Amino acid sequence: MVNKLSRRVFLSGGTAVTVVGISQLVTSCGNNNDNASNDTQNPAPTPVTGEVNLYSSRHYNTDTELYNGFTDETGIKVNLIEGSADELIERITSEGDNTQADVFMTVDVARLWRAQEAEIFAPTSSPTLEERIPASLRNPEGLWFGFTRRARVIMYNQENVNPEELSTYEDLADPKWKGRIIIRPSSNIYNQSLVASLIEIHGEEKTEEWVKGFVANFAREPQSNDTGQIKDVAAGVADITLANTYYLARMAKDDDPAIKEVVEKVKIFFPNQDDRGSHVNISGAGVVKNAPNPENAVKFLEYLSSDTAQEFFAKGNNEYPVVEGVGIDPVLESFGTFKADDTNIATFGPNLATAVQVMNRGGWK
Numbered sequence: 001m002v003n004k005l006s007r008r009v010f011l012s013g014g015t016a017v018t019v020v021g022i023s024q025l026v027t028s029c030g031n032n033n034d035n036a037s038n039d040t041q042n043p044a045p046t047p048v049t050g051e052v053n054l055y056s057s058r059h060y061n062t063d064t065e066l067y068n069g070f071t072d073e074t075g076i077k078v079n080l081i082e083g084s085a086d087e088l089i090e091r092i093t094s095e096g097d098n099t100q101a102d103v104f105m106t107v108d109v110a111r112l113w114r115a116q117e118a119e120i121f122a123p124t125s126s127p128t129l130e131e132r133i134p135a136s137l138r139n140p141e142g143l144w145f146g147f148t149r150r151a152r153v154i155m156y157n158q159e160n161v162n163p164e165e166l167s168t169y170e171d172l173a174d175p176k177w178k179g180r181i182i183i184r185p186s187s188n189i190y191n192q193s194l195v196a197s198l199i200e201i202h203g204e205e206k207t208e209e210w211v212k213g214f215v216a217n218f219a220r221e222p223q224s225n226d227t228g229q230i231k232d233v234a235a236g237v238a239d240i241t242l243a244n245t246y247y248l249a250r251m252a253k254d255d256d257p258a259i260k261e262v263v264e265k266v267k268i269f270f271p272n273q274d275d276r277g278s279h280v281n282i283s284g285a286g287v288v289k290n291a292p293n294p295e296n297a298v299k300f301l302e303y304l305s306s307d308t309a310q311e312f313f314a315k316g317n318n319e320y321p322v323v324e325g326v327g328i329d330p331v332l333e334s335f336g337t338f339k340a341d342d343t344n345i346a347t348f349g350p351n352l353a354t355a356v357q358v359m360n361r362g363g364w365k
Helices: 033-041 064-076 083-097 108-115 125-130 189-202 203-215 226-234 245-252 255-263 294-304 307-318 330-334 350-363
Strands: 048-058 076-082 103-107 147-159 239-244 267-269 280-287
Touching: 048 083, 048 294, 064 076, 064 267, 064 294, 064 307, 076 189, 076 330, 083 103, 083 108, 083 226, 103 108, 108 189, 108 280, 108 350, 125 226, 147 307, 147 330, 189 203, 189 239, 189 350, 203 350, 226 239, 226 245, 226 255, 226 267, 239 245, 245 255, 245 267, 255 267, 280 294, 294 307
Parallel strands: 048 076, 048 103
Antiparallel strands: 103 280, 147 239, 147 267, 147 280
């Protein structure tokens, strides 16, 4: 359920908020001894002691239960405002010093980069976040942190492709794949982030050469979404595509016989396992620089890095946790383990504009 915020004005005097991390979560006080036995069976809810205003472009219903868990543990109520990333960034920017936003959350590092460029984040120092979240999955200045990972991998029709043919993203530009690849348009942010990562690794010139070879192997002009690509690979329109793992995991849980047939035909291959590892992206969040409740905002982010939240956060959308050792969804587990590229994803943002230019010059529509 979405909680609506009442209109309020927060006076900051135009001074930016510097946030200091809180490493301990607030816990509820002990119960009255006279009612200990009853409280054990029916524990009293943690009293609400504050609030945090979350502006989020994650539209997954399962996240609501996660936010309720934070309130149960800390007594801090989560007020959720949803919208597209661009809408929320614009709203926070226009609200300025009077913003109600404490935390901005979104999917894909490209959108976090847009928020960073709009200067809506406050540098956040938190020993908890710095210890639990790998350096490659957070901004070096503490502007934002990754809380789930999504791997963008090769998915192939097992009737038409021998997995021994597959190796790397770079190999997909080889003429042996001519007429065998389908993918989403270049306007898709997941594809832009992938190309931005290749620019970071190989440079602009070599990446443009790769894009041209990759495009030359397309079976059709880019269209649809990841789910559409997976279905068409199963139908034999092409042999392989690139898609995020959680799309296939979601389909694997569908009871529709037609979807089950798709899942039976399409398999996952994790590229670049013999060198840097497979490309990963994140869902992430940061504290807003004019947050009216900055301490609660940090507590919220720290909660998202806890084992309990990580497991729920990841399983709710079939994603990979960012904290090592946390359990994953059984369907994801069935895909097998993989080595992830540990290139700092914060480097992708500065390459995004170049990535779009390279894709355009390479003919990726």
